Amino acid sequence: MVIYTDLVSYRTSRRQWIVRAAHPLLIWKGIAGAQRLPNSQHLVADPGKRAEYLKRMLRILCTEIGPRFACTEACERGAEVVRKEMQLAVPEVRLDTFTITGWELEGKPTLRIGDREVETYVSQYGPGTPANGLRGSVRKNGKQYLIADGSGKAMANIDLGPFGPAVVSSYHAADKLPRFSVGRQDIAALDSAAEKKTPVVAKAIVRPVPNCKTSNVVGTLPGQSADEILYVAHLDTVHGSPGASDNTASMIAMIMLAHGFSGTRPKHTYRWVATAAEEGGSKGARHYAEVRKAEGTLGRVKMCINLDSLTYGPNLQITTTDKGFQTLLVDLHKELKINATPKIIERDDTMDSGPFKEAGARTVHLNSRGYDAKMLPLNHRPDDKAETIDPALIENCYRILMEFTRRLDASA
């Protein structure tokens, strides 16, 4: 279901359109109306303003509101902040609210090996354990750890954190068993427990939340043509993480682009969608694409750029098979004298820009690397905080993406 919460401005603009269309003598009023486009360019007018804007938005979203797991009140509050910012920039903003099956965790997941407690998280949206936990022992099956009962039957999987520490990982659709994440610092403890058959207790009490609401925020800057350049960046975080790098800073960079183009009338229509429930399988992007399909307007999306985690380092990872996008983004690094080495990953995004690719749009997914040892271990963790963001990275991306958008607008 779609709820248009911005009915007032929708009605107003519709009425204005009818008046203008009906009376040619009022064309001058149309011009006057165009001058009333919101203009928030001053917010991002120079590098100092942009750094200040980024810092303020990170403070509000990551520090004051904190983790914004889909379907939580905090996530909706975050969406409301984004909506207000978009309203400063563009004339059409709406919340695209829809329902999904959410997921709730009671307390903290625990994993006790013998008498030692190790840090653990459980896969969000995945199954949990009975209320008093699972009792068994650690088994090692090749490189995979699991918890088995006395007869050797698997009761839970154990994953090692991809970048070091334990993380909140995504649910694998095939999971029938709870999936616990353990940090690589505890590999020795797991190995020793597997060898000595040390008793293990694992506990994670979870429940599905049927029909809970979550919202995308859609901001539109109408162009001379209905053909669209669409940006997507997710506004939700994994459970328990303030998500500064994944993906709040990049989502703020996207809003900064809306400010940067605010008050202008480009050739293409520009749309910026802050998506919900990306961390649950790009549900927000998929929902939004379905809404557009039902409206019969999905085909207007000619290009889609997904920003997800631009602050792991200065080197953009450009994931796309689109040669034009690859060349332009690499060239812009040279032209703008960006001190970084972009890397092409020759495949197409299956995440937030995926549904638009499927509908025939040119797509690219941008993330980053370079500060790996410092930044990657924060991913999907409570320490992915506002203070860890290097504003210079967002500044570089802002400059590249403003110019990228202008060139795309002029080229097609």
Ligand SMILES: [Zn+2]
């Ligand atoms: Zn992400």
